[in-house]
Amino acid sequence: MSKLTHLDSDGNARMVDVGAKAATARRAVAQGRITMSAEALESIRDGNAPKGDVLAAARIAGIMAAKRTGDLIPLCHPLALDAVTVDFAFEDGGLTVTVAASLTGKTGIEMEALTGVSVACLTIYDMAKALDKSMVIEGIRLLSKSGGKSGDWHAPA
Numbered sequence: 442m443s444k445l446t447h448l449d450s451d452g453n454a455r456m457v458d459v460g461a462k463a464a465t466a467r468r469a470v471a472q473g474r475i476t477m478s479a480e481a482l483e484s485i486r487d488g489n490a491p492k493g494d495v496l497a498a499a500r501i502a503g504i505m506a507a508k509r510t511g512d513l514i515p516l517c518h519p520l521a522l523d524a525v526t527v528d529f530a531f532e533d534g535g536l537t538v539t540v541a542a543s544l545t546g547k548t549g550i551e552m553e554a555l556t557g558v559s560v561a562c563l564t565i566y567d568m569a570k571a572l573d574k575s576m577v578i579e580g581i582r583l584l585s586k587s588g589g590k591s592g593d594w595h596a597p598a
Contacts, residue, residue, distance in 0.1 A: 454515070454516060455516070456516050456518065457516070457518075457548070459518065459547040459548045462547040462548070462590070463547070464545050464546055464547050465545065465546075465547075465588045465589055466543070466544075466545050466587075466588050467543065467544055467545070467546060467549060467550045467586070467587065467588030467589055468541065468542070468543040468550065468585075468586065468587045468588060469541070469542055469543075469549070469550045469551045469553065469554040469555075469583065469585070469586040469587075470539065470540070470541045470554060470583075470584045470585045470586075471539070471540050471551070471554035471555045471557065471558045471581065471582065471583050471584060472537060472538065472539045472540075472558060472580070472581070472582060472584050473537070473538050473558040473559065473561075473562050473578060473579070473580055473581035473582070474532075474535055474536065474537050474538070474562075474578075474579050474580045475535050475536050475538070475562045475565050475566065475576055475577065475578050475579075476534050476535035476576060476577045476579065477534070477535055477536075477569065477572075477573045477575075477576040477577075478572065478573040478575070479534075480572055480573065481569045481572035481573035481576065482531065482534070482535065482536070484569065484572055485536070485565070485568075485569060486531055490568055490569050490571075490572065491571045491572070492567075492568045492569075492571070493568070495564075495565055495568040495569055496529050496565075498564055498568055499527070499529070499538070499561040499562075499564040499565045499568065500527040500529075500561065502560050502561055502563075502564035503525070503527035503538070503540055503557040503558065503560055503561030503564070504525045504527060504557065505560070506556045506557050506559070506560030506561070507522060507525045507540065507542050507553040507554065507556055507557035508522060508525070508553075509556075510552050510553045510556040513556060514552055514556065517552050518548050520544055520546055520548070520550065520553060521544065521546070522542055522543070522544050522550070522553060523543050523544045523545065524541075524542070524543045524544075525540065525541070525542045525543075525553070525557060526540065526541045527539070527540050527557060527561055528540075528541075536565065538558050538561045538562055538565070539558070539584075540554045540555075540557035540558045540561065541554065542554045542557065548589075549586065549588075549589055550586070551583050551586050554583065555581060555582075555583060558581050559578075559581055562578045562581070563578070566578065582596060583596060584596050
């Protein structure tokens with residue numbers, strides 16, 4: 442059995458020591474989807490939702506969340522991100538949210554991309570809930586990561 446990296450020899454939670462690791466270029470892309478009524482989707486697309494510009498708020502929220510992941514997820518290292526992008530694609534019945542995060546550093550950036558997607562989707566829900574309280578956030582997952590000791594990884598199609 443492999444050693445669990447977030448537990449010390451006594452079984453207590455610990456933050457992994459990455460001090461001796463080499464800094465490498467790292468990038469992660471995550472995606473999620475929020476489904477909603479045609480009315481809510483049209484309102485978001487047209488920019489006339491009751492609370493204002495839904496996608497502008499969700500984009501800022503996703504970026505801010507990625508930057509604050511170390512404060513939100515226990516044992517995650519706080520990272521100085523080089524870039525975060527948040528993109529939206531309108532689809533039948535909903536929106537797909539894609540977040541890409543990158544840095545040159547000593548530890549992975551997957552959690553930052555996943556947190557960005559999660560909070561962007563939650564912000565869309567919050568901004569549009571007056572139009573549709575039955576929205577569903579689903580399918581949040583890592584699409585790809587590059588860099589670091591483990592190298593590149595891509596989600597199966």
